[in-house]
Amino acid sequence: MARAHIPAVTDVRGRTLVTSFVGLSVLVLAGCAQTDGSGTPAGADAASSDAITLTPTHGSVQGGNRVFVDAEGSPEGPVTVAFGDSPGVECEFDADVRRHACVAPRREDPGIVEVAVTADGNTLAEKASYAYTTPGTQVSPVLTVDTSAVQRNAEEIRNEFPSGVQLGAVLKNGEPVDVFGNVIEDAADPEYFFVPKLDDAITLRESGVTAKIAVMYVMDTADIPLLVHYDIEVAATAPAWAEEAERILAEMDAELNVHLWIDTGLAREGVVPEEALPLARAIEGAEHLNLAGIATHFCCIAEGDVEAIESNDATNATVVQKNRFDAAVEQIRGEGLGQDALIHAGASDVLANDIESLYYDMLRIGGMFFASSAPDDFIYSWTTEIDQVKTLPEDWCIDYGCEERTQVPTKVGLISHIPSRDEAIVFTVNGREVPVLLDHGTVVTLDLTGVPETSVGDEVTIDFSPETDHLLEATPPLPVTVGTGG
Ligand SMILES: *Cc1c(COP(=O)(O)O)cnc(C)c1O
Helix, strand or coil: CCCEECCCCECCCCCECHHHCCCHHHHCCCCCCCECCCCCECCCCCCCCCCEEEECCEEECCCCCEEEEEECCCCCCCEEEEECCCCCEEEEEECCCCEEEEECCCCCCCEEEEEEEEECCEECCCCEEEEEECCCCCCCCEEEECCHHHHHHHHHHHHCCCCCCEEEEECCCCCCHHHHHHHHHHHHCCCEEEECCHHHHHHHHHCCCCCEEEECCCCCHHHHHHHHHHCCEEEECCHHHHHHHHHHHHHHCCCEEEEEEECCCCCCCCECHHHHHHHHHHHHHCCCEEEEEEEEEECCCCCCHHHHHHCCCCCCHHHHHHHHHHHHHHHHHHCCCCCCCEEEEECHHHHHCCCHHHCCCEEEECHHHHCCCCCCCCCEEEEEECCEEEEECCCCEECHHHCEECCCCEEEEEEECCCCCCCCEEEEECCEEECEEEECCCEEEEECCCCCCCCCCCEEEEEECCCCCCCCCCCCCCCCCCCCCC
């Protein structure tokens, strides 16, 4: 099973995916728990004579902070240190600290870079690694994304997908979209990806996704040059939007595929059915716009929907939606418009319930990719290390107020800076789930009675509880902020 550490994400076949993913490293957490406590980056050979250590091992993408470099065997004279691809910076030996002091250069994206040290014109063979993080620098557990459950789901969805129907993968459930986009593209080869924001679409495109990509919701016409540049399709939302888009595209001498979304009774994206035909006319009348799709959203299938659709029961909400959609499509096509447009409406629920009359040309599947089949199919987990181990005497107070006491002498382990989340989480040490004696977020005391061999530095894995719905959430429960908007 692949446990993919961010940013060195590997998929289940063990390939390292990190290089092709530009945006994934937003999940790099401050704290860089990949050190072994001595400040030596994991993987570096601490025993080697010219091992390089950096202090600190991480810093903000803004750069400008001081990083001390300890390169054994390097002279006390100036050395040059290169952070990743950045040009080398001159570092001065700081006699007080007995290390070379370097100013970290700024970097565009967060992520871990290799650091090379050159002394007297010789570049040391040993390299160190340095993590560029986004703002928010509290020491925190390292996030791990396990892509194998999503990959299995994607393979299963593709294997059982109705033939003749196109697959649209909806990525709006979590980060990093590029990691999941590539896993889904490899495993299920969808015709389309649908995303909520332009940023997500660009991230997917830049990470090598070759399928068509469409933004599902309203977008500013000012972003049309970006859509063209990255080959991204978009929702057309009003005749005036189409006219303005046409003006911009004509100037650029470029074409844009758009999808006409109809709100058939959800009060969300799209025009109301009466406005669908005028919008279709505006799109088809615009030389540089192609009507690539006509869409609505059948999100949820309720009990009785199947029978109601069969009997065309007009008291059923899904039937009402379907009839509005079919009528609008018929009206558009009746005028000879949208002949080649893909008709798409159904989501995971439609596929799960095999409702063929709602398949149309394409299904847009989101949640099904992220569903867990086994209770321990974790997608997100975090790892940290035991900071302190001790044995509490019998009858020892637990927590403020001393409302609880130990019954027997109890071995405990302390961990710190655990991201707070609403979802229940479980802690695993040395292969066993351990109870929480006390959880103050910044300090969590784990009961190690079941794993008495545990010592300081042992790894703790933090997962969503199997009892909770651990789909990826739109708001990742991460102690990072991404960018500052300048
Ligand atoms: C979320 C969403 C989907 C996917 O729905 P799931 O139930 O997650 O499969 C499809 N279309 C639109 C417009 C959506 O917002």
